[in-house]
Amino acid sequence: SQKIEQNSEALNIQEGKTATLTCNYTNYSPAYLQWYRQDPGRGPVFLLLIRENEKEKRKERLKVTFDTTLKQSLFQITASQPADSATYLCALVMGNAGNMLTFGGGTRLMVKP
Amino acid sequence: GAGVSQSPRYKVAKRGQDVALRCDPISGHVSLFWYQQALGQGPEFLTYFQNEAQLDKSGLPSDRFFAERPEGSVSTLKIQRTQQEDSAVYLCASSLHPSRPMDTQYFGPGTRLTVL
Numbered sequence: 708s709q710k711i712e713q714n715s716e717a718l719n720i721q722e723g724k725t726a727t728l729t730c731n732y733t734n735y736s737p738a739y740l741q742w743y744r745q746d747p748g749r750g751p752v753f754l755l756l757i758r759e760n761e762k763e764k765r766k767e768r769l770k771v772t773f774d775t776t777l778k779q780s781l782f783q784i785t786a787s788q789p790a791d792s793a794t795y796l797c798a799l800v801m802g803n804a805g806n807m808l809t810f811g812g813g814t815r816l817m818v819k820p
Numbered sequence: 821g822a823g824v825s826q827s828p829r830y831k832v833a834k835r836g837q838d839v840a841l842r843c844d845p846i847s848g849h850v851s852l853f854w855y856q857q858a859l860g861q862g863p864e865f866l867t868y869f870q871n872e873a874q875l876d877k878s879g880l881p882s883d884r885f886f887a888e889r890p891e892g893s894v895s896t897l898k899i900q901r902t903q904q905e906d907s908a909v910y911l912c913a914s915s916l917h918p919s920r921p922m923d924t925q926y927f928g929p930g931t932r933l934t935v936l
Contacts, residue, residue, distance in 0.1 A: 752927070813861075
């Protein structure tokens with residue numbers, strides 16, 4: 708079955724540094740991979756989508772890479788701010804009926820001032 | 821415009837009780853999803869509707885779980901004879917189109933179910 712792994716340990720970084728989060732997957736070759744942000748008590752919020760034929764995608768301070776050979780995606784936030792503190796989830800689009808998502812366990816990011 | 825709303829936000833049930841969780845998707849959204857999120861975990865897919873048709877219910881953990889979307893808008897997730905392992909946050913999400921993997925899913929705030 709599909710397995711998606713994210714570092715379950717919280718990532719603590721200093722304000723202004725670059726945060727790098729990792730998502731690894733097995734047993735599937737997804738056409739799309741998405742990243743979401745989730746704050747406590749709220750539902751996930753979509754951030755970025757990257758296609759299998761895209762190596763890298765950027766949006767403001769966010770950057771996502773997708774290496775289908777390594778079966779890995781990296782998510783980076785540059786010039787991190789305390790407001791970036793949240794849990795970040797990667798999700799594969801499984802492409803069955805509809806476009807249901809298979810999520811990793813999420814990585815909690817803490818940015819300290 | 822209004823996002824996805826869910827009610828109630830919190831539900832406490834005694835083991836064995838039946839519960840009903842409601843989802844109001846974004847108006848006009850064709851696709852509707854239910855996910856279950858255990859504490860400290862990522863959401864897990866439960867079921868998918870395209871308008872009123874339930875096209876995928878492969879994630880429902882048992883026959884105690886039942887979902888419907890009779891008029892293609894509001895959806896209800898019903899759990900019969902609740903068990904402690906059903907305690908989780910139940911998330912609803914909607915997207916505009918059917919079966920387009922690049923579509924953004926918009927999530928509601930979730931219903932936190934606690935079974936005592």
